[in-house]
Amino acid sequence: MAGFGEPETAPVDATGLTVGVVAARWHGELTDHMLDRAVAAAQACGARTLVARVAGSVELPVVAQALARRCDVVVALGVVVRGATAHFDYVCRSVTDGLTRIALDEGKPVAHGVLTVDTIDQARDRAGLPGSAEDKGWAATVAALDAALAIRTVTTSATHRVGFA
Structure with a gap:
């Protein structure tokens, strides 16, 4: 957690959009809240939701891809806590690469709401619990919807030349 620089996460007008949310059951106390x-x-943004649950964070990308084919945006939620082995690095890389690939392949925002932390206390501080410094479930959703609205603006704007003629 950087502790600074986060953009405002006030609701945006996403009326008519559908958000697919996939959440891991691992660390359920946190992921349920997220x-x-x-x-x-x-x-709060006026969007509909479609929710799916998976066992752990490694399973998030494949279900996120299925949601991306049905929804306007996808939010993937999970918690990965560093342990004594390299497993943390493999899981984080796999999830991040998978979610990024889906966003680019499907042309839709896929929010990375997976907490990758050194301790469970760091996860609690990001999970939006009472007293948490951050609320990644909320922030990831608003960010994805905001990106979908930006894509809509870009794809529906009048065509004009940019650069040298």
């Missing part, structure tokens, strides 16, 4: 916050953010 899921609730993501759904609340979507509702």
